Amino acid sequence: MPYDPSDFPPFAVTVDLVVLTVRRHALCALTVRRGEEPYRGQWALPGGFVRTDEDLATAAARELAEETGLRTNEPGSGHSAAHLEQLATYGDPDRDPRMRVVSVAHLVLAPDLPAPTPGGDAGGAQWTPVGALLDEGGARGAGDAAAPSADTAGAPADSAVSVESGTGDGSGGRGEDGTSGPPAGVRLAFDHGRILADGVERARSKIEYSSLAAAFCPPEFTVGELRRVYEAVWGVVLDPRNFHRKVTGTPGFLVPVGGTTTRQGGRPAQLFRAGGATVLNPPMLRPEV
Amino acid sequence: MPYDPSDFPPFAVTVDLVVLTVRRHALCALTVRRGEEPYRGQWALPGGFVRTDEDLATAAARELAEETGLRTNEPGSGHSAAHLEQLATYGDPDRDPRMRVVSVAHLVLAPDLPAPTPGGDAGGAQWTPVGALLDEGGARGAGDAAAPSADTAGAPADSAVSVESGTGDGSGGRGEDGTSGPPAGVRLAFDHGRILADGVERARSKIEYSSLAAAFCPPEFTVGELRRVYEAVWGVVLDPRNFHRKVTGTPGFLVPVGGTTTRQGGRPAQLFRAGGATVLNPPMLRPEV
DNA sequence: ATAATAGTGTCTTTTAGACACTATAGA
DNA sequence: TCTATAGTGTCTAAAAGACACTATTAT
Numbered sequence: 001m002p003y004d005p006s007d008f009p010p011f012a013v014t015v016d017l018v019v020l021t022v023r024r025h026a027l028c029a030l031t032v033r034r035g036e037e038p039y040r041g042q043w044a045l046p047g048g049f050v051r052t053d054e055d056l057a058t059a060a061a062r063e064l065a066e067e068t069g070l071r072t073n074e075p076g077s078g079h080s081a082a083h084l085e086q087l088a089t090y091g092d093p094d095r096d097p098r099m100r101v102v103s104v105a106h107l108v109l110a111p112d113l114p115a116p117t118p119g120g121d122a123g124g125a126q127w128t129p130v131g132a133l134l135d136e137g138g139a140r141g142a143g144d145a146a147a148p149s150a151d152t153a154g155a156p157a158d159s160a161v162s163v164e165s166g167t168g169d170g171s172g173g174r175g176e177d178g179t180s181g182p183p184a185g186v187r188l189a190f191d192h193g194r195i196l197a198d199g200v201e202r203a204r205s206k207i208e209y210s211s212l213a214a215a216f217c218p219p220e221f222t223v224g225e226l227r228r229v230y231e232a233v234w235g236v237v238l239d240p241r242n243f244h245r246k247v248t249g250t251p252g253f254l255v256p257v258g259g260t261t262t263r264q265g266g267r268p269a270q271l272f273r274a275g276g277a278t279v280l281n282p283p284m285l286r287p288e289v
Numbered sequence: 290m291p292y293d294p295s296d297f298p299p300f301a302v303t304v305d306l307v308v309l310t311v312r313r314h315a316l317c318a319l320t321v322r323r324g325e326e327p328y329r330g331q332w333a334l335p336g337g338f339v340r341t342d343e344d345l346a347t348a349a350a351r352e353l354a355e356e357t358g359l360r361t362n363e364p365g366s367g368h369s370a371a372h373l374e375q376l377a378t379y380g381d382p383d384r385d386p387r388m389r390v391v392s393v394a395h396l397v398l399a400p401d402l403p404a405p406t407p408g409g410d411a412g413g414a415q416w417t418p419v420g421a422l423l424d425e426g427g428a429r430g431a432g433d434a435a436a437p438s439a440d441t442a443g444a445p446a447d448s449a450v451s452v453e454s455g456t457g458d459g460s461g462g463r464g465e466d467g468t469s470g471p472p473a474g475v476r477l478a479f480d481h482g483r484i485l486a487d488g489v490e491r492a493r494s495k496i497e498y499s500s501l502a503a504a505f506c507p508p509e510f511t512v513g514e515l516r517r518v519y520e521a522v523w524g525v526v527l528d529p530r531n532f533h534r535k536v537t538g539t540p541g542f543l544v545p546v547g548g549t550t551t552r553q554g555g556r557p558a559q560l561f562r563a564g565g566a567t568v569l570n571p572p573m574l575r576p577e578v
Numbered sequence: 579a580t581a582a583t584a585g586t587g588t589c590t591t592t593t594a595g596a597c598a599c600t601a602t603a604g605a
Numbered sequence: 606t607c608t609a610t611a612g613t614g615t616c617t618a619a620a621a622g623a624c625a626c627t628a629t630t631a632t
Contacts, residue, residue, distance in 0.1 A: 009341040010299035013380070013391050052298040052389060056380040089378040089393045091302070091345040100341060102302050102391065104378050224610065242595060244612065266610025267602040282574060282621095285594080513583065531622065533585065538620095555583025556629035571594095571620075 011091075012101045015060045016047035016192065018087060018199030019068065019108040021127065022216045022232045027203075028127040029196055030068065031188070038097055039189030043133075045196065046125065047103065060084060060106035067125060070110055082110040083215035087199050095191050107199045109215035130200050133186055133193065136235075204233055209283035211253055214274035220257050222269035223247060236287050246284055252276055300380075301390045304349045305336035305481065307376060307488030308357065308397040310416065311505045311521045316492075317416040318485055319357065320477070327386055328478030332422075334485065335414065336392065349373060349395035356414060359399055371399040372504035376488050384480050396488045398504035419489050422475055422482065425524075493522055498572035500542055503563035509546050511558035512536060525576050535573060541565055 019030035031043040046067040050059040061072050061084060072084040084106055091102040130136075187193060207213040207230060214221065216229045227243045230236075247254055252275040260268035308319035320332040335356040339348040350361050350373060361373040373395055380391040476482060496502040496519065503510065505518045516532045519525075536542055541564040549557035 008301040008338050008388075011302045011339070011391075012297040013300045013302070049297050050300070050380065050391075053382055055382065056378065056391070086377055088375055089345060091339065091393065093342055093344065099297075102300075102339075102345070102393070104380065104391070222611085239595070239597085240610080241597080241612075241614090246594085248612095260611095262603060262610090264610065265604070266608085267612080269611055282593080283572070285571060511584085528622070528624085529583080530585075530587090530624085535621085537585095549584095551583090551630060553583065554631070555581085556585080558584055574621080 009100070012099055013050045014047050014101055014103045015050055015056060015063055016045045016090075016103045016105045016195055017060060017064055017067070017108055018045060018105060018196055019064065019070075019082075019110060020130070020199065020203055020216075021110045021112050022229050023112050023127055025228060025232050026129045026131070027200070027232050027235075029130050029133060029200075030125060031128045031133070032067065032125045034189055042189045043128070043186055044189035045105075045192045050104070056086065056104050057084065057106070060086075060104075060108075064108055068110075068113070070108070070113070072108070082108050083212060084108050087195070087202060090191055090195060092191065103195075105195045105199065107202055109203060109212060111216055111218050128186070130196065131235075133188060134197055134200065204286070207233060207284075208286060209280050211274045211280065217274075220259075220271040220273055222261060222264065222271060223254070224264055224269055226254075226272075230284070234286055238287075250280060253280060298389070301388055302339045303336050303390055303392045304339055304345060304352055305334045305379075305392045305394045305484055306349060306353055306356070306397055307334060307394060307485055308353065308359075308371075308399060309419070309488065309492055309505075310399045310401050311518050312401050312416055314517060314521050315418045315420070316489070316521050316524075318419050318422065318489075319414060320417045320422070321356065321414045323478055331478045332417070332475060333478040334394075334481045339393070345375065345393050346373065346395070349375075349393075349397075353397055357399075357402070359397070359402070361397070371397050372501060373397050376484070376491060379480055379484060381480065392484075394484045394488065396491055398492060398501060400505055400507050417475070419485065420524075422477060423486055423489065493575070496522060496573075497575060498569050500563050500569065509548075509560040509562055511550060511553065511560060512543070513553055513558055515543075515561075519573070523575055527576075539569060542569060 017030070021028055021030075030046060032046045034040055034042055034044050046063060048059075048063050048066075050056060054062070064070050064072060064082070064084065071081040087105040087107040089102060089104045093100060095101065095103070188196060203212075213226060213229045213233070216233070217225055223244050224240065226247065227238055227240060230243070231238055254272040255275045257271045257273050259271045261271055262268050306319070310317055310319075319335060321335050323329055323331055323333050335352060337348075337352045337355075339345060343351070353359050353361065353371070353373065360370040376394040376396040378391060378393045382389060384390065384392070477485060492501075502515060502518045502522065505522070506514055512533050513529065515536065516527055516529060519532070520527055543561040544564040546560045546562050548560045550560055551557050
């Protein structure tokens, strides 16, 4: 195909952010309220245009800093702020009524922040439990219906293995704490509901076989704190003893840092930081419930 | 940030394709020879511009059809042609010297084709073992049969086999005759080496916990054929008995279709098609070597 | 016959899952 | 004291890995 710069259709390219954290035992996403049309007044994911001279990941990090003050880093500093990775790209011709916009969504996993809702140029930003945004099994309003298709085999038409499936997991995002929170059924603007669902599913599956759950924890954390992250993200209850055995028994997964803490109450617990082993093999299995 | 259509920087958006298949016990990728600058004469991944009115997946499917004649489908037809999913998006400001191009890469898994190199508008397209393109530590191709890809035997009657085969430049002096394997270290144009590596890694990891390996097989296949796919993709040798037990023992993974075949020689083998179970839990573990 | 692949069964080792029990803090 | 969490050990069931052995074709 001839590569003629004069005839390529122009697109706007943006980054959207699925920023997740664990607060009060619930998986929460950062949402901002839109101040302009379309979807004025509705909740959306933070994001913005990619600039001419910046990489996609750079744009995502910049937007993140603007909206939350969070910094991402990968360099050898063990663990400093937040994990950022590319999630997927959404380019349906109709996804934005104003023009053709291709959005490169990114996923950010951050520890619970002392200042959860700093104001960037975004209007009101706040943490919202994903259960209120995703219509999951409905542990909230609806009679906690049994997880869809308890047996994965009988799942609905296989169709796309790709990003289509969604909802496949029977976790059911139960709000562990029943604290206030927006009513279930909030619809995000644009296709952000879909983007959020994809991001949550990515996070849920990735902590199975990586040490990524530590990104939800402070730099030094206990085994119990890490376990509570898994419980909140998966919406399940894990056996503390078996969990302890699994994570401490995998070489390189956790590195003892020396001290102890009693911030969770009870007996003092050893402090760890995430080890270099990013791969957990065999993986930690999500209970099927 | 104000959302002003007048000040967004324009980008070109393309789709690039990592098309993988298994040929003669080796994992191969579809490559095309560039006919224009930059990187004229070098190998690259197939791809092209996204049109104004089409979705990203639609654009990828269209390019795939143009270059290979392959069709992708997800509809209930169990299994017909190729699997297509979005891979990742590459948008480094310098990735294309001519202009700012954001490329949404897609991954395609296809069965070995009778006509491996149909001509679309791409010049010479051919299957190349990924081991020759990726600089992997040890020769990874299973069965050591690092077969060179160029077999003109199965070439389609219809179009040019290698219009571009001028080989004018020093990049790809590979044995088109097939006597000598392509030298390792062929560099793909642009950042396509990186994109291919990401696609291969995606394929390698995804067949661990899904039935996706069946996308490399014809609609009906035997357990042994499926095992050879795993062996080629992972570059390992698997125990036929344990593999058989694993895949036939997972409910919904394989569906017996009734007949048998002896196309692999030996005792007749049962024919299966991919079952609805897209999730393999617990996963099949890649031997660590 | 030999060679090739298909398929079943058996044994051992590893690991997940369930759960008893002890340890050390604060209220 | 009681209660919470941390951590260890033990038993069982499931599954992986390493084989032996039989079955059915082609040459």
